[in-house]
Amino acid sequence: TLTQADIDRGTTSNTATATGVPPTGPPIESPLSTVEIPSIPAPGLSLVKSVDRPSVSTVGQTITYSFLVTNTGNTTLTGVTVKEGAFTGSGQLGPITPASVATLAPGASTTFTATYVVTRADLQSGSLSNTATATGVPPTGPPIESPPSTVKVPAVPPFSGLATTGSEPLWAALLAAAFLLVLGGALKVRSGSRFSRS
Known part of the structure; x- marks a missing residue:
């Protein structure tokens, strides 16, 4: 029965000999025979990004982005991280936590988070858009990257500056x-x- 370690290794081999006892003389042994079964690695990674607010309307509001990362392949991934792409916010997005996940087994998921504080320029722009990807390292071959995931948060336009100050x-x-x-x-x-x- 194959284990995940067998799949990650890429191949499973087995060697055996046969022995027998003749009527006279010592036991005899056959030459070695080996069979090797390759496992086809198919690493995969997906990312679904979400946000905890349907919209923003006030300067200083804090929004939390969540990044749900899932190992969609058949090999264990190590060093799984989330990488930010295009971001329309005028401020600085907070650090993504955790910085990385040591291992992610096939079918397993993990969630990263990051926060952002809304600015006046964000409200005036009408929306906040953020795109990210996830990366991971399979047992063999180069690192892989998920398709990008984008989430857009509408911004309620200010009225004579009232909405931007919480009035x-x-x-x-x-x-x-x-x-x-x-x-x-x-x-x-x-x-x-x-x-x-x-």
Whole structure:
């Protein structure tokens, strides 16, 4: 029965001899016979990136990116890491943790994370886009890299600077303006009624 170590090694060999005892004389032994069964390595790696917020709307908000890395091949991978690609944020993305995973068996997954603090320029740009890939080293051959994974976070546009400072959103400002308008109209009608009676 093959083990993962057999697959990682790339081949499994077995050598044997046969022995027998003749009617006279010492036992005899056949020449060695060896069979070697190669295992075809097919390393693979996938990355799915996600974020903990559906959107951002305030300067200073912290968002957390998650990187789910899965060994989709048939060999053990070592030194698994996540590598950042294109990032539209105007600030600095925090370090990816952990820095690397020592080993990842076939079918196994692990999650990396990184944080980012939203800036005013991010809100004005309308969205934050981030792309990353995962890399790992198979037992034989060069390192492999996953297809890129991208996540995009919409940014709520600021209204007169209010949304960027954590103040009232647009709907609150409009509601207040409507209330003042109705109140002013009511006062005008009341004042006109008094004047007509006099």
